[in-house]
Amino acid sequence: MKKPSEKEEEYFARLEFEKKKKIEEGKHKQLAELEKKRLQELHHMRCPKCGMELIEIDYKNIKVDKCSECDGIWLDAGELESVSKLEKSGLDKLFGVFKK
Numbered sequence: 001m002k003k004p005s006e007k008e009e010e011y012f013a014r015l016e017f018e019k020k021k022k023i024e025e026g027k028h029k030q031l032a033e034l035e036k037k038r039l040q041e042l043h044h045m046r047c048p049k050c051g052m053e054l055i056e057i058d059y060k061n062i063k064v065d066k067c068s069e070c071d072g073i074w075l076d077a078g079e080l081e082s083v084s085k086l087e088k089s090g091l092d093k094l095f096g097v098f099k100k
């Protein structure tokens with residue numbers, strides 16, 4: 001049997017390395033996805049400022065989230081535009097929902 005040349009050994013070692021590297025990269029991707037999912041679950045409907053629960057109200061199809069702790073008010077994408085289009089009386093009613 002012929003001994004593999006140095007060049008062949010180098011080639012196969014590199015193939016082995018590439019194969020293992022791909023597996024590790026796959027694991028990293030999976031970890032990143034899991035971490036993203038974990039963070040989403042952890043932060044869903046939580047105040048971005050203090051971390052307490054948000055209370056969601058629906059006013060004229062605008063979903064407004066108000067923090068149960070620090071009273072911050074949060075809007076989803078596009079909702080600031082919707083709020084800005086409300087009449088003054090509509091705005092008063094919207095904020096009246098939260099009045100104590």
Ligand SMILES: [Zn+2]
Pocket residue numbers: 047048049050051052067068069070071072
């Ligand atoms: Zn808060």
